[in-house]
Amino acid sequence: xxxxxxxxxxxxxxxxxxxxxxxxxxxxxxxxxxxxxxxxxxxxxxxxxxxxxxxxxxxxxxxxxxxxxxxxxxxxxxxxxxxxxxxxxxxxxxxxxxxxxxxxxxxxxxxxxxxxxxxxxxxxxxxxxxxxxxxxxxxxxxxxxxxxxxxxxxxxxxxxxxxxxxxxxxxxxxxxxxxx
Numbered sequence: 001x002x003x004x005x006x007x008x009x010x011x012x013x014x015x016x017x018x019x020x021x022x023x024x025x026x027x028x029x030x031x032x033x034x035x036x037x038x039x040x041x042x043x044x045x046x047x048x049x050x051x052x053x054x055x056x057x058x059x060x061x062x063x064x065x066x067x068x069x070x071x072x073x074x075x076x077x078x079x080x081x082x083x084x085x086x087x088x089x090x091x092x093x094x095x096x097x098x099x100x101x102x103x104x105x106x107x108x109x110x111x112x113x114x115x116x117x118x119x120x121x122x123x124x125x126x127x128x129x130x131x132x133x134x135x136x137x138x139x140x141x142x143x144x145x146x147x148x149x150x151x152x153x154x155x156x157x158x159x160x161x162x163x164x165x166x167x168x169x170x171x172x173x174x175x176x177x178x179x180x
Contacts, residue, residue, distance in 0.1 A: 030053035031055075036082075077097070104172075115159075134165075135167065138177055148170075154167040162178060
């Protein structure tokens with residue numbers, strides 16, 4: 001009888017392992033910018049004007065907020081950044097500059113922003129502010145070739161697999177290795 005149970009369990013596990021896995025695109029659903037009530041109304045309105053939906057935060061500690069404030073161009077100004085999923089499923093990060101705009105307000109390059117999502121879906125996509133200390137740590141760990149100084153925060157965009165940090169430097173967004 002015991003051998004039968006072991007054999008049955010083994011057969012069950014083999015069968016389950018052979019079933020199609022749920023794609024990571026099914027992890028989060030999209031929500032209106034208004035779901036992020038901690039963001040200023042002006043930022044939420046600007047996102048809605050651009051027909052943006054955001055990935056819903058599903059982490060218990062709220063660490064992956066998808067719309068964040070930070071110092072993305074200079075330590076002296078506060079900026080906001082958000083993930084935008086367009087009606088066609090394409091993704092981009094948008095930056096709302098506090099004062100001057102040292103880099104473009106739209107980031108749409110890099111593997112992290114090449115995903116396309118089915119209606120209502122947002123995968124495991126997230127956006128965070130990346131502190132300068134974190135960027136420097138990743139640079140050292142991944143032996144990053146960029147030689148620019150790191151004096152302010154970056155915008156980290158990724159999913160369950162890995163992330164890219166976008167760092168504003170001399171009018172352009174540099175792509176740096178993020179969490180892997």
